[in-house]
Amino acid sequence: MSKVNLKVNGSMHTLDVEPDTPLLYILRNDVGLQGPRFGCGLGQCGACTVIINGVAVRSCILPVSSVKGEVTTLEGLSSNGRLHPVQQAWIDEQVPQCGFCQNGQIMTAKALLDKIPQPTDAQIRETMNTTLCRCMTYYRVQAAIKRAAQTMSNGRTASAEKARV
Amino acid sequence: MTISGVIPKHIEEVLSTHRRGFLKSAGLLVVSFATGGGTFVSEALAQNGNAAREGPYPDPDFRQLDSWIVIHENNTATFYVGKTDPGQGTGTSFRQLMSDELDIAFDQTTCVMGSTDITVDQGGSGGSSAMERDSWPMRRAAAEARRVLLEMAADHLGAPADQLTVSNAVICLKADPSKRVTYGELIAGKKFNVRLTGANVNAVTGIAKVKPVHELKYTGQPIQRDDIPAKVDGSQKWVVDVRLPGMVHARNIKPPFACAKLTGIDESSVRNLPGFIKVMRKGNYVAVVCEREEQAIRAARELKTTWEKPATAPFPASEDLFHYMRGATPTSVAEPIVVGDPDAAFSSAAKVVEAEYEIPFQGHTAFAGAAAVADPSNDQMTVYSNDMKSYSMRTGVAAFLGMPRERVRVVYMQGPQCFGRSAAEDAACEAAWIAREIGRPVRMQWMRQEETAWDTKGPAFLVKMRGALDASGRLAGYEYSARSCDYNHVGYNEHDTVLIAQLMGARREKPANGSSAMPSDVYAIPHRRMAGEVVSLPLVWETPIRTGNLRDPNGPQSTFGAESFIDELAAAAKSDPLQFRMDMLKAATIDDAGFRRARSIAVLKAAAEAYSWDPRPSPKSPGKEDILTGRGVAYSFRGQTVVAQIAEVEVNRRTGHVWAKRMVCAHDCGLIVNPQSLRHTIECATLHGLSRAIHEEVQFDTEKVTSMDWISHPTLRHSDVPERIDIVLVNGDPNPNRSDLRPYGAGEAAIKPMLAAIANAIYDATGVRIRRVPFRDARVLAALKAAKI
Numbered sequence: 001m002s003k004v005n006l007k008v009n010g011s012m013h014t015l016d017v018e019p020d021t022p023l024l025y026i027l028r029n030d031v032g033l034q035g036p037r038f039g040c041g042l043g044q045c046g047a048c049t050v051i052i053n054g055v056a057v058r059s060c061i062l063p064v065s066s067v068k069g070e071v072t073t074l075e076g077l078s079s080n081g082r083l084h085p086v087q088q089a090w091i092d093e094q095v096p097q098c099g100f101c102q103n104g105q106i107m108t109a110k111a112l113l114d115k116i117p118q119p120t121d122a123q124i125r126e127t128m129n130t131t132l133c134r135c136m137t138y139y140r141v142q143a144a145i146k147r148a149a150q151t152m153s154n155g156r157t158a159s160a161e162k163a164r165v
Numbered sequence: 166m167t168i169s170g171v172i173p174k175h176i177e178e179v180l181s182t183h184r185r186g187f188l189k190s191a192g193l194l195v196v197s198f199a200t201g202g203g204t205f206v207s208e209a210l211a212q213n214g215n216a217a218r219e220g221p222y223p224d225p226d227f228r229q230l231d232s233w234i235v236i237h238e239n240n241t242a243t244f245y246v247g248k249t250d251p252g253q254g255t256g257t258s259f260r261q262l263m264s265d266e267l268d269i270a271f272d273q274t275t276c277v278m279g280s281t282d283i284t285v286d287q288g289g290s291g292g293s294s295a296m297e298r299d300s301w302p303m304r305r306a307a308a309e310a311r312r313v314l315l316e317m318a319a320d321h322l323g324a325p326a327d328q329l330t331v332s333n334a335v336i337c338l339k340a341d342p343s344k345r346v347t348y349g350e351l352i353a354g355k356k357f358n359v360r361l362t363g364a365n366v367n368a369v370t371g372i373a374k375v376k377p378v379h380e381l382k383y384t385g386q387p388i389q390r391d392d393i394p395a396k397v398d399g400s401q402k403w404v405v406d407v408r409l410p411g412m413v414h415a416r417n418i419k420p421p422f423a424c425a426k427l428t429g430i431d432e433s434s435v436r437n438l439p440g441f442i443k444v445m446r447k448g449n450y451v452a453v454v455c456e457r458e459e460q461a462i463r464a465a466r467e468l469k470t471t472w473e474k475p476a477t478a479p480f481p482a483s484e485d486l487f488h489y490m491r492g493a494t495p496t497s498v499a500e501p502i503v504v505g506d507p508d509a510a511f512s513s514a515a516k517v518v519e520a521e522y523e524i525p526f527q528g529h530t531a532f533a534g535a536a537a538v539a540d541p542s543n544d545q546m547t548v549y550s551n552d553m554k555s556y557s558m559r560t561g562v563a564a565f566l567g568m569p570r571e572r573v574r575v576v577y578m579q580g581p582q583c584f585g586r587s588a589a590e591d592a593a594c595e596a597a598w599i600a601r602e603i604g605r606p607v608r609m610q611w612m613r614q615e616e617t618a619w620d621t622k623g624p625a626f627l628v629k630m631r632g633a634l635d636a637s638g639r640l641a642g643y644e645y646s647a648r649s650c651d652y653n654h655v656g657y658n659e660h661d662t663v664l665i666a667q668l669m670g671a672r673r674e675k676p677a678n679g680s681s682a683m684p685s686d687v688y689a690i691p692h693r694r695m696a697g698e699v700v701s702l703p704l705v706w707e708t709p710i711r712t713g714n715l716r717d718p719n720g721p722q723s724t725f726g727a728e729s730f731i732d733e734l735a736a737a738a739k740s741d742p743l744q745f746r747m748d749m750l751k752a753a754t755i756d757d758a759g760f761r762r763a764r765s766i767a768v769l770k771a772a773a774e775a776y777s778w779d780p781r782p783s784p785k786s787p788g789k790e791d792i793l794t795g796r797g798v799a800y801s802f803r804g805q806t807v808v809a810q811i812a813e814v815e816v817n818r819r820t821g822h823v824w825a826k827r828m829v830c831a832h833d834c835g836l837i838v839n840p841q842s843l844r845h846t847i848e849c850a851t852l853h854g855l856s857r858a859i860h861e862e863v864q865f866d867t868e869k870v871t872s873m874d875w876i877s878h879p880t881l882r883h884s885d886v887p888e889r890i891d892i893v894l895v896n897g898d899p900n901p902n903r904s905d906l907r908p909y910g911a912g913e914a915a916i917k918p919m920l921a922a923i924a925n926a927i928y929d930a931t932g933v934r935i936r937r938v939p940f941r942d943a944r945v946l947a948a949l950k951a952a953k954i
Contacts, residue, residue: 018459022459025457032408034403034405035399037403037533038405038534039533039581039613040533040875041462041613042875044874044875045532045533045875074399087397091397096393097252097582097849098532098583100403100579100582101532102396125886128883129884130882132875132882134532134581134582134880136848136851137849138882139848139890140845141883142883
């Protein structure tokens with residue numbers, strides 16, 4: 001066991017763990033989060049996705065000692081009690097069924113929209129292609145991504161106009 | 166009517182915990198969820214550990230009104246129902262129906278589901294029965310509560326009940342609305358103490374009658390599902406999130422071969438690992454227990470075990486499966502169904518068409534490995550599970566452990582999707598057994614490879630079809646003969662077939678027969694013979710190839726044969742495949758009480774209109790381009806729900822890749838309670854069918870399953886999704902506005918015709934008939950090449 005410092009959703013945590021432990025188990029069992037979940041432990045499904053330095057990362061295969069940068073989880077997306085536009089789009093489009101995979105869908109989509117604010121259908125399909133859902137909510141996930149892109153774009157326009165005024 | 170019967174004290178306790186949990190989560194969701202209630206599974210119980218209830222846990226009395234409805238001081242209501250909602254929105258729909266019958270605002274209600282000690286046993290989920298069967302006792306209980314409250318108000322206001330009116334849980338005098346009393350003022354803090362009648366939970370009723378359809382206000386509205394916000398904001402508490410004081414982590418060590426015998430364990434290989442607690446072993450069942458999760462994963466990986474293979478191969482390799490099934494002696498043969506004189510029809514036929522179809526084992530393959538948490542505190546056993554049948558799990562765990570049923574409870578919580586008999590049931594017995602043995606709460610989690618290889622499978626099918634066309638191209642004779650590989654089909658929560666019991670040596674003297682299936686159509690075919698039989702794999706115990714119910718258990722398989730073949734007949738008759746079906750539906754004149762024939766015609770017509778179906782025989786003559794396009798239709802019913810699916814596919818001639826570019830599903834399930842969640846359920850079932858059509862197959866060699874993860878067992882992905890899906894909700898009842906329109910099931914029906922719809926579309930595009938599922942690239946490409954396309 002050794003000391004590991006981890007910044008998660010704005011808070012610092014000092015943990016005494018085996019350094020090769022996958023980040024997922026630390027987030028769930030030591031930090032007490034429930035957004036990232038175990039789906040495959042192989043990096044194939046996306047259930048465990050977190051965002052580090054703007055990149056959607058599979059925390060089930062990432063040793064905690066190799067984490068460089070702040071970790072954002074599903075719980076860290078909302079701010080001041082307001083849902084992130086991606087989350088709101090997920091509610092507006094009524095995306096989940098069982099919901100177990102949706103952490104991966106939402107976090108991967110969020111990282112995509114931060115990188116490409118107005119993705120094409122092909123970019124959405126390509127980026128999301130390794131994020132799986134066994135309830136088969138894909139059609140609505142894709143609709144929600146487009147809705148969120150629109151909302152975020154409207155938000156940026158509004159901010160820019162405000163700045164000009 | 167009013168006799169003794171006490172509301173269990175814990176219902177109130179749980180309620181207050183739920184309410185607190187609800188308010189807390191609602192804080193984050195002010196915008197979308199301002200005043201509303203919600204549907205709750207018992208995560209509050211898990212959050213609070215076991216403080217709430219020490220046990221034992223007697224069954225809630227389904228004949229007591231207080232077991233179904235509690236009204237609070239602030240004039241809100243909580244409904245308690247014996248169902249589970251793994252994500253299709255049934256919880257929200259129950260609230261809509263019960264709010265309507267009780268006459269209370271929807272957003273002033275909550276619904277608690279699925280935990281065995283606080284909700285009556287309605288069986289949990291299964292068989293698409295939520296609206297069709299199980300919503301009725303809920304509605305009648307709510308109607309009865311309204312009636313009783315009106316009587317109480319009559320006393321309170323000093324006026325006869327027929328001079329009162331009720332709206333949003335407020336009762337007032339019709340003549341003088343200022344004279345009013347709320348439900349909360351009448352009953353909060355007290356009990357109804359009203360006895361209901363009925364031979365069983367499905368028949369539960371009071372005196373009051375349910376409302377006619379036109380008086381239902383929330384029913385039929387596209388109200389947003391109440392379980393979604395928590396699944397999106399990260400506040401949802403899942404089974405895998407249960408943390409109890411002293412809880413430890415367990416992982417299984419599965420036999421490396423089917424039907425293997427454990428010959429040795431070298432405990433020294435893990436004894437010194439950090440956090441190691443114990444190796445659990447009984448018979449061929451092996452698990453490790455450690456303090457932390459990652460420690461248990463490591464110990465399970467590093468534990469040295471030795472195993473002996475069985476004397477004979479437990480099964481043929483998957484590529485030899487259908488050859489094996491053809492040659493096997495059936496373990497059971499159903500009495501054939503014969504209509505008319507099929508032999509005569511075949512002997513006088515102008516043309517006889519024959520074909521045979523193959524559907525492999527397809528897995529449940531839940532999105533995440535099965536999990537359960539078991540707590541042995543106070544000499545009771547509490548199991549936290551996402552199994553859709555929490556009530557039979559309680560009975561099964563009690564029988565497996567040899568504990569009195571009253572000492573076992575199952576707390577239903579959310580988990581990865583559950584479409585039948587899933588491995589969640591196996592994980593529950595494993596967690597419970599280990600918890601009892603070591604005297605600490607245990608969290609059991611299956612790994613990905615374990616889930617994919619060892620979960621229950623939908624049975625493989627061979628379907629042989631023969632058809633006799635007369636000189637005018639009409640189908641005069643029809644033979645259907647199905648053979649399923651389903652012997653020793655595992656039931657729900659059976660203490661002697663659950664995997665840990667098998668590994669510990671339990672054997673049923675008489676294994677379950679399993680079943681085959683008949684086609685689900687109402688075509689008027691004058692002469693028919695339909696037969697089904699079951700065969701067995703060589704070894705059926707302690708094997709990863711064990712069959713159990715998977716979403717519409719035999720329907721996709723039998724319908725793949727039946728509805729592909731109808732297409733082949735239409736092609737042989739040079740008829741448009743949709744019109745060919747329509748003609749056979751219209752050839753009859755009699756219908757059943759639910760008008761299934763009329764509604765079958767209506768869905769086919771609606772699908773054709775939505776798609777703009779252009780009548781012509783299949784196939785198109787394929788052009789020279791790389792991408793070939795075509796469309797296919799298939800139709801079936803499940804229970805009284807009728808479905809027509811139209812698929813438009815692109816087939817890549819160079820790669821064999823199939824993309825369903827467009828789907829149209831027309832669906833009639835009678836009364837629609839929530840069109841929003843219904844559309845979503847149909848859409849997801851359609852895509853689940855697409856996944857099974859183009860990807861899913863359990864593969865194995867002669868000793869083990871080799872489909873182990875999402876690479877070796879592919880599933881539908883984002884890139885496979887149609888660019889357009891149209892769901893057409895049909896009401897094909899001859900009297901669509903009838904006041905007694907009934908709701909039918911919707912969880913499964915849409916998946917049933919999907920394998921055939923895709924196969925028929927591929928045929929239309931390419932002229933190549935593929936009679937073996939799934940239509941993976943390599944198989945399609947080989948078929949195209951063989952046909953020189």
